[in-house]
Every structure is written in structure tokens, then in C-alpha cells.
Amino acid sequence: MAKEPTFAQHLRLYITGYILSVVLTLAAFAAVLTIGREHKSVLLLVALLGVAQLAVQLKYFLNVTTQRDRRDNLALILFSSLILLIIVLGTVWIMGNLAVRMHTTM
């Protein structure tokens, strides 16, 4: 079992997470507001920043790590993400394909 963090360490964990999240949020807003109008590919950047922020918050706020006694939670989250991906990507694939074939806007 990992050693319990002290009060100060614990507090520092949350503050670090907060600062990183703020930076990532600002970056996402800045990216969209500056180049968003011309380049649709900005969404790729937004997605990367979003995933990075998810990771930051999972680590610093929700304390999900690969420690042995946390594996249950990690396994649960990974499995849920798999199902989530199947559902969302599957839906977008199917409905997008239908929209193309039926000449409707998606």
C-alpha cells in the first residue's frame, strides 16, 4: 500500500490539478477563438486538450491511479470507457452513414 500523503501533500495534489486544468481549459478556448473559424481541424486539438484534462482530473481530483488497491476502480473505468466508445462511435458511424445515403444533414 502506498504511504498516505500528508495534509500539505494532499492539498498540493488538488492545487496542481487545478492549475493544470485551468491551463488546458484556457488553451482550448484560445485555440477555438483564434483559429476555430477557418480550420475545422481545431477540433482535433480541442479533443486532445479535453482528453488531457480528463486524465489530469482523474489523477489529481479523483485519485485514480494504477496502484494495486485501486485496480478495481481503474478496471471499471476502462471497461466503461470501452462500452462508451462502442456505443458512441457505433451510433455516429451508423447515423452518419444513413445521413449520407439519405442526403440529409447530420
Add this chain to the structure above:
Amino acid sequence: MNPISSPKNPLSASNPHEAIHRDPDMVIFGFWVFMMSDLIFFGVVFAIYITMVGATAGGPGPKELFDFGSLFAQTMFLLTSSLTVGIATVMVKHERSRASFLFWVVITLLLGMGFLGLELYDFSVMAEKGGVPQRSGYLSAFFGLVPLHGLHVTFGCLWMIVLIVQVFTMGLCDVVKLRFLRLALFWHFLDLIWIGIFSVVYFGGWVYG
């Protein structure tokens, strides 16, 4: 490992009987399972939103309706409340005074309510521009998703109020602590969902819509 579940903690050690119903690890794990179910719930609504981005039916779309200044303010409110609820967690786990704990919970509650106020104001501005859910499939999808998150935040606020009352009536006992730890998880989870909302709903909608 949560300090609350370590063997030294009175919650698990002092009880002479087999106390299976209060095992903190189990309760927290159960709450994680619930959140994952909720995650799928949100995920499905996100998928619906993505498939309906173009379905504005001649009505107002993201470019006319979204206000990024307000969006940024909402994001900061929620993100900061995630920090303050985290600080309250630290207060509980390191058994600091009840007052310091309550202080950070109340700050979180105020930030949460501020977020809700801003969101409602945003909706009213959208409605003035004709952005009501009855107008188009796209707007139905928008109002199916964003207020769903808002409803969760409302529920979290209510939970916080009940918890504050319980700190006074029942004391900061183990049951209440455990409830708070779950509330904190819930609150962080809502912040995670919000990252999805500003990335997909607002930015995605704005760039593609």
C-alpha cells in the same frame, strides 16, 4: 487507499460486530459503479447531440446562440468548485475542524449555485434569440444534454444542503463523512462531464454547425 477505510480508522475497527453494511470501500466502489452507469447515460445523449448537429431546420444554430464569454465563466465556476470540494475532502481526511470543512463546502455550494445561475441566464438569452427546444431537432438535442448536466448539479447542490444540515444534527460522524466523500466524487465527475460539454457541444457545435 482512503484514510477512512484504513484499519486504524474507528469506522472499521471499533465495531464489535461484523459490519458489512458500512464497509467504506464497498460503498465508494458502489458509487463508482453508479457513476459509470450515469456516464453511459450521458454518453448516449452526447451521441444523439452529435448526430443532430446539422438538424437546425432553418432555426438558429450554434453560431447565433453561443456566448463564449459566459461559457468561460461557467467553466471557471465549475472548475474552481471542483478544487474547493477537493480542499473540503482534505479537511475531512485529515480530520481538521468542522468549521474549516463547512467553510469549503459552503464555498463549493455557492460556486455551484453561481454556475447554475449563469447557465439559466444563458438559456434565457438563447430563448430570446429563438433558441428554444421546440424549434428544431438540434435545439432539442442541446436542451436534452446541457440541462441534464445542470440537473445533476442541482441535485448535487441539494445533496450539499442536506449534508450541511446533517453535520449539525448528526455531527461529522462516519456516515456523514462517507456521504460527503461520495458527494465529492460526484462533483468531480460532473466537472469531467462538463469538459465533454464545452468541447463537444459548444466547440464542436460552433465549428461544425
Add this chain to the structure above:
Amino acid sequence: MNNLDYGWLGKLNWDSLVFSGFLESPSVSEAVASVAGSIVILAAVAILALLTWFKVWGTLWRDWLTSTDHKRIGIMYIAFAIVMLVRGLLEGMVMRAQQAAAPDGFLYADHFAQLFSTHGTIMVFFVAVPFLVGLINFAMPLQIGARDVAFPVLNQISLAVTVSSGVLLMVSLVVGQFSTGGWSAYPPYTGADFSPGVGPDYWIWAIVFSGAGTTLTGINFTVTVYKCRGPGMHLFRMPLFCWTVLCASILMIFAMPPLSVAAIMLGLDRYLDFHFFTNDLGGNMMNYANLFWLFGHPEVYLLVLPAYGIFSEVFSTYSAKTLYGYKSLVIATMCIAILSFTVWLHHFFTMGQSPTINIAFGIATMLIAVPTGVKVYDWMATMYRGRIRFTTPMVYAIGFLILFVIGGLSGVILANPTVDFQVHNTLFLVAHFHNVLIPGVLFGILAGYNYWFPKAFGFRLNDKWGKRSAYLWFAGFMVTFFPLYGAGLLGMPRRSFSYGDLTFKPFMVVAFIGAMIVLAALITLIIQFLVSIRDRNKTRVPVGDPWDGRSLEWNSPAPVPAYNFVEIPKVTDRDAFTEAKEHGEAYKRPKVYRDIELPKNNPLGFILCVVSGILMFALVWYIWWLALISALTMLVAVIVSTFRKETEYIIPASQLEKDTEAWLALVEKSEPVGRDLEDSPRNVGLAKLEL
């Protein structure tokens, strides 16, 4: 008309009552509806009268309605499911009669449509799910050596909302009309434009609330299996039933949300004029089909996996052999659980997407046959060279094995998109899913009912009547549904209340005869129950192990005491109880007696049951003030209950000692019986070791 314009009774008025239709324009169709409505009212009145007459309200309240005991909650789930089964089955009979009589049928088209809508909704959501959840509730905590499920009050709440949704369906027989849109309730037909009545609203609320109950149950069971196992009970020492429960619970957690979302969005379309699935203003009904089957396919496995678990227990116990290929069965179960999320599109191959997508999902569908095949071979290998006893559960299990394979094969046929284009929306499909659900789920449920009944009530069910019932179910099922394959291949559409092509008529007449046999099966099932109660003094099994069981649930007296085990047994291997019996570790006196803490009774479940029922009714009928009051009441009830301080009570060690000594004395003086005497009065639940 604006939604807010209704008066204080909402849309309700005299014409909403089912009897008014009959009084105004008498016809057979209206008469059938009125009789059904009267039965509901009379049954409700009769039950209330009987309860009062026998003065059992107090017991009912203390021991059942407020109980948090997983065994009692399980039994209540099953009792509820059986009531709903009777209704669903009778509806099936009426439909078969109508189609056999067609083209001169006796029902209106709308009435027929209500029948197939309620039949499907009831059989899936209010028979199969609650029956299985009941069996799981009863058996799973015992099998893993737990005192209760992880969250007993949550368990109560799940039951509460499931029952209130079922009652809402019963109410729809008397007040207003149910949906005519089938169990899948596809918009735009079920939208406000084409179904302005209250029918789809009944469907929506019943689905939303019972779906929430099922999700909570899934969370509860998952955590129970993960965190409440007794000492030594590693995951890979669990009985296979517990594995299937774990996988089915995961399906509940992840598959129910899409259904809830679909139903809520349909509700938003209907109540608040949203445009998710409407024809105009950018709505897209194909989103609904996609959402519904995102839930619908995992749902099938949610039902059948626990049934597989029951069959695994049954094959192993009645062959007196350890389960063959345990690990392969576990892995197959997991594979099925994950694959079940990748095949939903095969329910709408004909919706218009590209062949590439159809092929991908077709292949995924066929893949599911592989792990299922592994299971079938494992079960056969379990029986191979076993000392097989043909008891009722075993008869069901063997019937399942043969008939289910046929259903599975017709599924593989349907998984081919090119074939599906020919037979979709025909009776071939109806035959297929009844062919998997009846042998797969219903037989599993009935096998489990016969298998665990003595554990729950302390006496065995009558084996002769049990077998009669089983054979009648087999015959009835085959005669009813095999003709439908033929009619479907000839092109007869499903859900038709009449038809002009008389080629179909012979098939329908045979199917009707089959339906009568199914009715006979139901009646024999009831006879079995009554005969067993009559003979209960000759079939008591107080020691608790009537079948030479292999898992922990048999390691306690029957009926099981509230605390399940005086001392949670330490597990060292698979088939824990057999292991203990062989090493002389069973029926040992505990070294010390320790107090046991159990959850107290809680009225919350009952309150939520009543109030959520009122809430749903008010929403269906647009009675806004009542809806608001009941919603607030629910919220307040939950909040108030979190202020309870003493949520547990203690069973003192002295009580435990008294109970256990009495049980051990009984073991001492009982005669162990061999397997040949299993069905004789000498079987008091102590099994002779036959190595």
C-alpha cells in the same frame, strides 16, 4: 390543446374507464377488454379482503413489505413476476385465438395492437427481469457466503419501482388504453401526432421507472459479487451462477441507460413538443431505433445469462459431477457479455445503412454463436458419465438444451443480412425470439424455481406435477411456435390482427392448439404449487440439503434464517459445500457464537412504491398538481430516511446458539438419504455421501 389547459382531473373522465366502451357500443372486443378490466378489479378487491379476513396485515407489513432481507425481497419479486406471467400468457392466448379465427376475428385492430404491445412489454420487463432478479436475490448472496446484498435498502427501492410500474400496466387495463405501438414503441407512430392518447405515456413511465429499478439492481449485484464474498471465496471459486449474475449485472448497468434515454426523449417529444424523433423540424426517428436496440440486444443476454447460470447449477447437481470446463464457461460468459454490445444493428438491417455496416454487424452476431456453442458442449460434457437424476429441473434443463439450440440456429440464419431482408417483420422472427426466450429464459426460471423452492420454504415441490408441467411447456411451445417459422417463411407479417391469404390459416390453427397446451402447462404449474402446499408435511427438508447440493446455499437450514449463516463458511475450493461434506467439515459447531448485525426494516421501499405509482398515474393523465405533490413526497421521503441513525439491529449470540444447536440436533437424528430416495418422504434434506 395546450398541456396546461386540462382541469384538476387532467385527461381523466368517465369515458376513460374501460367499461364505458362496452356500454356505449357492445361488441366481443369491448367485452374482452371489460372482462380483463373486471378481473383486475376483482382480484385486487379479493386480495385486500382476504388479507383483512385472515388478519395478516401486521405480518405482511413487518415480515415482507418493510423487509430488507434479500431472500424475502427475492420472493416478492418472484410472486410479482408470476402474477404478470399469468396476464402476459393469457394475452398470448387471446392473440392466438384471434389469428386462428381470422379473417373473421373477434377483436378490433386497436385492441389486438394493445395486446401485442402489453404482451411484449410485460413478458420482457415484468416477467423475465423480475423473476430472474428474484432468483438472483434469493440465491446469489447465499452462494458467495454473504449476509445480504451490498445495499439492502436500495434493493427494496428497486423492487418498489418495478412493482409500481407493473401495477401501472394493470391499471391501464381499467383506465384508458395502453400503447398500440408494440413493445419497442417506435416513433413517429408513438409520437403525439399519431398516438395522441395516453397509451404511449403508460409505456414510457412504466419503462422509465422499472428501468431505473433494474439499473439500481445491477449496481447492487455487481458490488455484492465484487465486495461481499465470504472468506476464501475467490472469483474463480464462485459457482457459475454468480459469474453469470456478475456479467448480467454489468449488462444492466450499461444497457439500461440507452433505453431510459430513448423513453425520456420520446416523453419530451410527447409532453413538451421537443423534436428528437418527430417527422418535422429535424427530428430523426432512426435515432430511436438505434437507441432502443443499443439497449435491446444486451437485454437479451441480460435475461439469458442468469438462466445459463441456473442450468449450469442444475446440470452439475443432478449429474452429481463438478461442472465440466468451468473456466471456459466463465470466459464464454464474459465474451457473450461484451459481444452483446456490438451487435445491436442486426435488429434494423433494413433501415437503409450501407452493406458494409450490415456485414460488420452480421459477422459480430454470428460470432456470439461460438461462446454459446462452447457452453452447450460443456453442459453435455457435464452430464457425460454423470449419475443423472431426471428431476423436474433436470427435465427443464435437457429440454432447454435441445430446443434452445434450434432457436440459436434460426438466430444465425437471421444474422445474415441478405436472409434478414426476406424474413424481417414476419412471423419467422417471432418464432425465433420465442424460441430463444422460452427455452432459454422461461425454462431456466422454472428450473430455478423448482430447484431453490425447498431452500426458500422448507418443503419440496411435487415432482410428478412438476414434470407434467415441464412436458406440457415443451409440447405447447413446439406446437405454438414451430408453425410460425413456416408461416413466416411464407411471408406472413407479424402483428397482423387479420389476413386475407388463407394459406396462413392452418398454421394459425395449429399454433392456437399449441397455445391451449401452453395454457394447460400454466394450469399444471399452479396445480403443482397447490398440491405441494397440501403435501408439505411429507416433503419437509428442514436440514436444508435435499439435492446433495454443491454450493454454499445448501449449507444452512431450510427455510434459511435471516442471517443466512451463523458463521460464514471458509471456502477452500470450487463446489465448496461438496468439498466440506467429503472432508467431514459440514454441519460443524462454530467455535464461538458472535452477535450478528443485520439491516433493520425500512418503510422507505413501500412508501416509494405507492407514491411512484401515483406519480406515474398523474403523469399519464396530465394531473399536474398530483404529479408535483408525489414527486416532492418521494424526494422528501428519501431525504428523511437519510436522517435515520439506527439502521441495524443485532441478533444476539444466545439466539444464534439456540437456533444452531436445534439444527445440529436435527442433523444428528436425521437419516441421510441416497439419491434414489430423493423424491421420497424420507428425504429431510440430509444427503448421504455417495462417492
